[in-house]
Every structure is written in C-alpha cells, then in structure tokens.
Amino acid sequence: MTTADLDSPRQLGQVYSPADKAFRRTAAGIGGTVLVLTASIGAFLGYQAIPTLHRYGLSFFTESQWLPQQDVVGLSAVLVGTVEVALVALVVGFPLALMTALYISEYAPARLKGWFVALIDLMAAVPSIIYGLWGFFFLQPQTIHVSRWLAQHLGWIPIFHVDTDPNSASWAQTRFTASAFIAGLAVSMTVIPLACAVMRGVFAAAPLGEREAALALGATKWGMIRTVVIPFGQGGIIGGTMLALGRALGETVAVLLIISPAFDIKLNILQVGTETTSALIAGLFGEASKAQLSALLTAGFVLFVLTLAVNTVAAVFVNRSRSGAATEI
Amino acid sequence: MSTIDLLEDSLAHSAPGSSAVGIDAVDVSAWFGSNKVLERVNLSMPPRTVTALIGPSGCGKSTFLRILNRMHESIPSAKMAGEVRLNGEDIYAPTVRITHMRKRIGMVFQKPNPFPAMSIAENVTAGLKLTGTKASRAEKAEIVERCLQRGGLWNEVKDRLDQPGQALSGGQQQRLCIARSLAVNPDVLLMDEPCSALDPTSTRRVEETIAELAPDVTIVIVTHNMQQAARVSQQCAFFLAEQGTPGGIVESGTTKQVFDNPHDPRTSDYVSGRFG
Numbered sequence: 227m228t229t230a231d232l233d234s235p236r237q238l239g240q241v242y243s244p245a246d247k248a249f250r251r252t253a254a255g256i257g258g259t260v261l262v263l264t265a266s267i268g269a270f271l272g273y274q275a276i277p278t279l280h281r282y283g284l285s286f287f288t289e290s291q292w293l294p295q296q297d298v299v300g301l302s303a304v305l306v307g308t309v310e311v312a313l314v315a316l317v318v319g320f321p322l323a324l325m326t327a328l329y330i331s332e333y334a335p336a337r338l339k340g341w342f343v344a345l346i347d348l349m350a351a352v353p354s355i356i357y358g359l360w361g362f363f364f365l366q367p368q369t370i371h372v373s374r375w376l377a378q379h380l381g382w383i384p385i386f387h388v389d390t391d392p393n394s395a396s397w398a399q400t401r402f403t404a405s406a407f408i409a410g411l412a413v414s415m416t417v418i419p420l421a422c423a424v425m426r427g428v429f430a431a432a433p434l435g436e437r438e439a440a441l442a443l444g445a446t447k448w449g450m451i452r453t454v455v456i457p458f459g460q461g462g463i464i465g466g467t468m469l470a471l472g473r474a475l476g477e478t479v480a481v482l483l484i485i486s487p488a489f490d491i492k493l494n495i496l497q498v499g500t501e502t503t504s505a506l507i508a509g510l511f512g513e514a515s516k517a518q519l520s521a522l523l524t525a526g527f528v529l530f531v532l533t534l535a536v537n538t539v540a541a542v543f544v545n546r547s548r549s550g551a552a553t554e555i
Numbered sequence: 556m557s558t559i560d561l562l563e564d565s566l567a568h569s570a571p572g573s574s575a576v577g578i579d580a581v582d583v584s585a586w587f588g589s590n591k592v593l594e595r596v597n598l599s600m601p602p603r604t605v606t607a608l609i610g611p612s613g614c615g616k617s618t619f620l621r622i623l624n625r626m627h628e629s630i631p632s633a634k635m636a637g638e639v640r641l642n643g644e645d646i647y648a649p650t651v652r653i654t655h656m657r658k659r660i661g662m663v664f665q666k667p668n669p670f671p672a673m674s675i676a677e678n679v680t681a682g683l684k685l686t687g688t689k690a691s692r693a694e695k696a697e698i699v700e701r702c703l704q705r706g707g708l709w710n711e712v713k714d715r716l717d718q719p720g721q722a723l724s725g726g727q728q729q730r731l732c733i734a735r736s737l738a739v740n741p742d743v744l745l746m747d748e749p750c751s752a753l754d755p756t757s758t759r760r761v762e763e764t765i766a767e768l769a770p771d772v773t774i775v776i777v778t779h780n781m782q783q784a785a786r787v788s789q790q791c792a793f794f795l796a797e798q799g800t801p802g803g804i805v806e807s808g809t810t811k812q813v814f815d816n817p818h819d820p821r822t823s824d825y826v827s828g829r830f831g
Contacts, residue, residue, distance in 0.1 A: 336631050435668035439732070442626060443739060444658030445685035453685060457672040 268534070271527035277517075278524040286524065291489050292506065294518040301525055303489045307406060307500040308529075311481060312474035314410020314495060319418045319474075320467055326418070327425035332451055343426070350419035358483030361412030366484065369411060370402040373496040377402075388497045404486040406500040412480040417470035424469060424544065428462025429455050461543050468540030472533045478504035503529045575602040576642045576742035577773060578623060578660070583637035584801070585618050585627065592618055594801040595637070598792055600743075605765060605774045607784035607810065610794030611830070615802025616777045619794070620745050623775060624660035625653050641742065658686050661736035665748040667728035669720035669735070676716040678731055679703060682739035698738050706734030707764040726757020733764060737772075744768065746776040750783065762787050781826060785814055793822045 242250070279286060282299065289300020330342045377392040390401040432455045440450040456463070481502050487509065488499025507522050507529075514522055578600045585593035593615045600606040608616040621627040622635050625646060638645045646656045669678045679699045683690050690698065699716065703709040708730040712723070720731055729749060736744060746765075750758040765774060765787045778784050784791055791810040796802035806813060806822040817823040824830055 433668070435664060435666050436670060438626060438629070438662075438664060439668040439670070439735075440681075440685060441629060442624060442657055442662035442664075443682035443685050443736065444654045444656075446654055449685045453670060453681065457670075 268527075268530060271523055271530050274520055275524035275527040278520045290491050292501075292510075294515070294521060299518075299521045301503070301528060303491045304501045304503050304506050304525065305528070306491050306493075307485075307488075308475055308502040308504075310406040310493075310495050310500065311410045311413055311477075311485075311502050312471055314407055315413035315417055315474040315477075316467065316471055318411060319414035319421060319470060322414070323418045323421035323466065323470070324425060324463065327422045327429055328451065328455075330422075331426050331429035332447070332455065346419045346422050346426075349415070350423070352415075354416050354477060354480045355483070357412045357415045358480035360415075361408060361480060361484050365411055366403055366408050369408050370399055373402040373405065373407060377496055385493050385495050387494045389494075401498050402496060404484060404498050404500075406485070406495040409481045409484045409500065409502075410474075410495070412484055413474050413477045416477055416480060417473050420473055421466040421470040424466030425459060425462050428459040428466075432458040461546050465540045465542075465544030468536055468543060472536040472540060475536065476504050476529060476533050477502075478508050481505045482508050503532075576659075577602040577604075578743050578775070579640040580619070580623065581638040581640060583619065583622055583635065583639065585615065585622060585636075586634040587630070588632045591801040592796070593622075593635075594803045596802075596804055598804060598807060600773060600775050600790070602773050603770055604790055605769050605776060605788040606790040606792065607788035608775065608777045608792050608794060609779075609781060609784050610796075610802070610805075610825070612779075613802075614794040614796040616794040617747055618802075620662075620747055620775060620777050623743070623745055624657050624662055626657075626662065654686065658682070658739050659741055660743045660745060661739065661741035663729070663732050663736055663744065663746045663749045665751055667725055667732050667752065669723070669728050669731050671719065671721045673720060674717045675703075675712050675720050675723070675731060678720040679734050679738050681735060686739060688739070702734040702737045703731075705737050705764070705768060706730045707760050707767070708734055724757070726753045726760060729753060729757065729761060730764060733761070733768075737768075741772065743773045743775065746774065748777050748779060751779060758783070781814075781828070785810060793817075793819075793825060795821060795825070 278299070282289070286300055287305075288302055289298060290303035291298050291300060292304070293299070326342075326346065330339060330346070334342055373388070374392045374397060376386045377388040380386040381388065381392065388401055390398045436454045436458070437450055440454050441447075445453065482505040485501065485505060486499050487501045487506075489501060492500075503525050507526055510518065511522060580596055580598045580600075583593060583596045584591065596615075596619055598606075598619075608620065610616050618627060623639055627633050627635055635647075639647060641656070641659065645651070646660070670681055673681060676695075676699045679702050680690070680695050682688075683695070683698070700709060700713075703712065708727060711727060712718075712731075720728065723731060729752075733744075733749075750761050753761065762783065765776065768774060769789075776784075776787065788810045790807070791813040792807035793805045793813060794802050795805045806817060806819045813822060814826050817826060
C-alpha cells in the first residue's frame with residue numbers, strides 16, 4: 227500500500243445477499259412507478275394543453291368568459307372562483323380543524339379519544355357527493371339567512387356585498403343561493419378531517435419532557451399547550467392547512483352540486499353564481515367537442531400545477547416540523 | 556386565613572433565600588392502575604437541607620418525588636393517598652390551586668428539557684410568562700443574570716443569551732433547566748436523577764450548584780449514584796421494593812448515619828454495593 231493510497235478516502239463497497247437485492251429492486255421499481263405515473267399525468271395534460279395555449283396565448287388566463295362556440299375561452303373568472311371557494315373552506319375549516327385536533331390530542335378523556343379519532347376518520351371517508359347533497363338540500367336553506375345577515379351588517383366590505391337589498395322584507399332569497407360561500411362551507415367538511423388528522427399527529431408527538439417542564443413551572447394546561455404543543459406543531463399546522471388547501475382547490479362534486487355557473491370575476495362570495503376549475507371540467511366534459519376538450523384539459527393542467535405546487539409546499543412544511551427530532555443529548 | 560391566602564402570601568415574597576419551608580410526606584401511598592407502588596411513606600424534608608432519595612430501580616423513589624409537586628397525577632391511571640405538607644399545608648387539599656403549588660415546588664428532570672423554540676434568556680424567564688408573573692425588561696434581565704449565576708451557567712452563556720437553549724451541551728442544558736426553575740422563586744427544588752445523562756465534569760458542576768443552592772432552597776434529589784448522594788446530601792432515605800410488594804422507605808436519617816452506620820442490614824448491603 228503506498229502513501230497515496232492511505233491519503234485518499236477508500237472506496238467503500240459491500241455485497242448484498244440475493245434476497246436483499248431482489249427486495250431493493252422491487253421496492254425501487256414500485257417507488258419509481260409512482261413517480262413516473264405522476265410525471266406522466268403532468269406530461270399528458272401539458273401536451274394536451276399545447277394547442278389551446280398556442281391558440282389563445284395569455285388571453286387564456288386573462289379572459290373571464292368560457293364560450294367555446296364563440297371561440298372565447300379563458301380561466302380568469304374560474305381561477306378566482308376556485309380560490310374563493312378554497313379560501314372560504316379554509317377560513318371555516320382551519321379553526322375547526324385546529325381546535326378539534328387540540329381537543330382530541332390534549333383534552334379528550336382517554337377512553338373517548340379513540341372514538342373521536344375514528345369519527346374524524348369516518349368524516350374523511352364520506353364521499354364528497356354526500357357533502358354536496360347535504361350542502362344543497364340542508365345547508366343552503368339555512369345558510370342564506372347567515373349570508374343575508376352578513377350582507378346586512380358587513381355589506382360595506384366588498385366581499386360581503388350582494389347586489390340586492392338584504393334589508394327588504396321580501397328579500398331576494400335566490401340572490402344568496404348557489405354562492406361561493408355555500409360551496410366553500412360544503413368543501414370545508416371535506417378538508418377538516420385531513421387538516422385535523424395531520425395536526426393531531428404532530429400535537430400528539432410533542433415531547434413529554436417539554437410538556438412536563440412547562441407544567442412543573444406552574445403552567446396552566448393552556449399555558450403548556452401555548453408554549454410547548456403549538457410551537458412544536460407549527461410545521462404540522464401549516465402543512466395540514468396547505469394539504470387542506472390543495473384538496474379544497476381540487477374538490478369537484480360537492481362544488482358542482484351547489485354552485486350555479488357564472489363566469490364573471492367578482493369578489494362578492496355571498497352572491498349567487500361562481501365557477502371553479504374542477505367543476506367547470508366536470509360540468510362541460512360530457513358534451514365537449516375536440517377543441518373544447520383541449521381547452522378543458524388545459525384547465526386541468528393549470529389545476530394540476532396549482533395543486534402540485536400547494537402540496538409540495540405543504541410537504542416541505544410537514545417534513546420540516548420537528549417531529550421525531552426531539553431533544554437528544 | 557384560607558389556604559389560598561397563605562399561598563398568595565408566601566408567593567409574594569420575592570427575595571431569594573427568604574424561605575425556610577420544609578416539605579413533609581405523611582402516609583403517602585401510590586398506585587398505577589391497580590398496582591400499588593408505594594406503601595405509606597413518611598418522610599420529613601427539613602428546610603435548607605438536601606435530602607437524597609436512594610434505592611434500586613423500580614423502588615418508587617421517582618414516583619415519590621413526583622408526588623411532592625403533583626406531577627404524579629398527570630399520568631392517567633396514577634393515584635395517590637396520604638398528605639404532602641408544604642409549610643404545614645396539604646398541597647393536595649381541594650382548595651389548593653395546583654399551578655400555585657407547582658410554582659413553589661420546582662422540578663428538574665432526568666433528561667434536560669429546555670424549550671427548543673426559546674433562546675437561553677427566554678428559557679430562564681419562561682416560568683414567569685407561564686405563571687402570568689409580570690416583570691419589566693430590566694427586572695427580567697436581572698432575573699436572567701441572577702438565576703443563571705445561581706445555576707452556575709452565567710459565565711459560559713452571558714455573551715449569547717439570545718441563542719437557542721438547545722445549542723448548549725447536555726450539561727449546560729441541565730444547568731439552564733435549573734436556572735429556569737429558580738426564576739419563579741421556588742421554596743423547594745425536586746431533582747429527578749439530574750446527572751444521570753451527564754458526563755463527570757458536568758455532573759461536578761451540577762453538584763456544585765446544588766451545594767450553592769442548599770442554604771436558600773429545600774432540595775430533594777433522587778440519585779442512583781451513591782457517591783453523589785454522599786457528596787451532596789445531609790439527609791438520606793433508602794427506598795426498597797421487595798419482590799411483589801410496593802416500595803417504601805427502609806431507613807432514613809442523616810446521610811452520615813445511613814452510609815456509615817446503617818441500622819438495617821438491607822441498607823448496609825445496598826450502600827456497600829452488594830446489590831442494586
């Protein structure tokens with residue numbers, strides 16, 4: 227062995243047993259397939275989008291109307307509607323998911339905990355068409371009164387404004403139906419279990435040592451949660467919310483059942499009519515011609531990119547959270 | 556005067572070292588579920604004294620320690636009987652607010668547990684915030700310096716008080732935790748094997764800290780290290796749980812007597828290293 231050999235790092239190698247080799251290859255193959263599938267969906271949508279993007283260019287993102295018969299298609303109103311519905315779902319769903327997760331993880335009696343977890347999981351298992359039906363037949367007739375109240379008292383804020391007189395004795399109920407607000411409420415039901423499960427997971431992982439440290443200093447339970455559990459769960463709170471946002475952006479059936487399609491860019495979420503990307507695709511897909519199909523697939527491509535981006539950010543936050551990296555000496 | 560008034564009264568004292576508060580366990584028993592782990596333990600831990608609790612693993616000494624500041628009951632299925640008297644008042648009385656009690660009876664854990672989201676200085680003052688104690692910026696700075704000095708950490712961290720507490724070494728973290736418990740002016744400081752995760756040098760620093768605190772604070776320390784018990788404590792209690800029976804105190808007295816002239820042969824066997 228020469229001096230040079232000793233001076234440079236050795237190449238380390240090892241021999242794997244045949245069983246180990248086989249398992250590694252199978253696992254790598256299956257893992258790779260998932261990545262290839264996701265990439266191929268994106269590639270397919272992107273490829274299908276080329277003719278449309280080529281034809282309409284940037285106006286595809288600035289045009290609000292969707293009139294393929296008149297050769298006018300654009301996503302701007304639809305994207306605004308998509309974001310509005312998703313934000314309503316988050317604004318309503320976030321506090322509910324957070325409080326539910328804190329209650330289950332910190333306050334619920336031990337013997338009830340399992341039941342609550344199962345119930346939340348069950349909530350996630352309910353098909354979203356059920357939430358759509360529930361939203362349409364049960365929620366909407368009740369919610370229009372809430373919408374009216376909001377319009378009466380907060381109508382001076384643009385998002386709560388409705389183009390009708392909410393104070394009129396025979397108020398125009400139909401002006402308050404089929405809105406982004408009501409669709410958002412139904413969508414929130416589909417995202418709460420997801421956000422709640424992620425948050426509960428990180429809260430439950432808050433280290434016992436730090437919890438006891440806070441309690442031993444004379445902290446109240448809430449003080450302990452504020453200083454230990456919530457800072458520890460921060461990544462999970464943000465990540466769970468982003469996952470919920472990703473889900474809300476793509477939610478289709480619950481929205482489709484509730485909204486009535488409207489293609490104008492408007493911020494008043496309480497007023498009748500809106501449109502979301504996924505509902506647009508689901509609604510028009512059946513009777514689309516070849517050119518229209520390409521436009522719809524382009525909308526799908528935009529939605530795909532949007533949700534992929536949101537979910538990637540969510541994954542980064544969830545992975546960054548301190549779970550599993552508790553104080554080691 | 557009600558119990559609460561008495562507590563508020565003694566909470567009002569702010570000067571360190573003004574306390575002369577002992578803690579007494581009277582007929583303390585403990586269970587986990589239906590499993591009895593402590594049987595009628597009586598022990599008086601006088602003010603300004605370091606009391607060491609020694610004994611083999613599983614003899615109930617940590618459980619006993621956690622009963623002294625009501626941390627025991629935070630475990631589901633944990634139960635206790637008997638009384639723990641702080642300055643003569645039962646800390647388990649229904650009129651007592653548990654957060655007040657825990658503030659007066661501080662605890663240092665086996666594994667250093669600084670709050671990772673907080674800086675060194677914030678860790679020290681965490682107890683003030685958690686107990687809703689108001690303090691001005693200047694007062695806080697003074698508390699941080701005083702407590703870190705009493706914890707024997709000031710010289711090592713005075714130039715980097717705004718750095719995260721977790722960046723410290725294990726031994727420094729443990730002294731930070733001691734400083735943190737001192738910031739709320741406890742009358743009693745409970746230490747659950749505070750050196751078991753530390754290297755010999757850090758252990759020596761913590762032992763020095765204990766010796767410096769002893770004139771001001773009543774200290775109860777659980778330790779597996781017999782030499783440590785002999786070095787730091789004036790009083791010693793030997794716990795033992797014989798097969799299938801709940802733990803209890805075999806012998807207690809001055810550390811010198813327990814180590815040099817034990818009355819019970821089991822104590823003699825343990826302190827001379829014949830078992831455990």
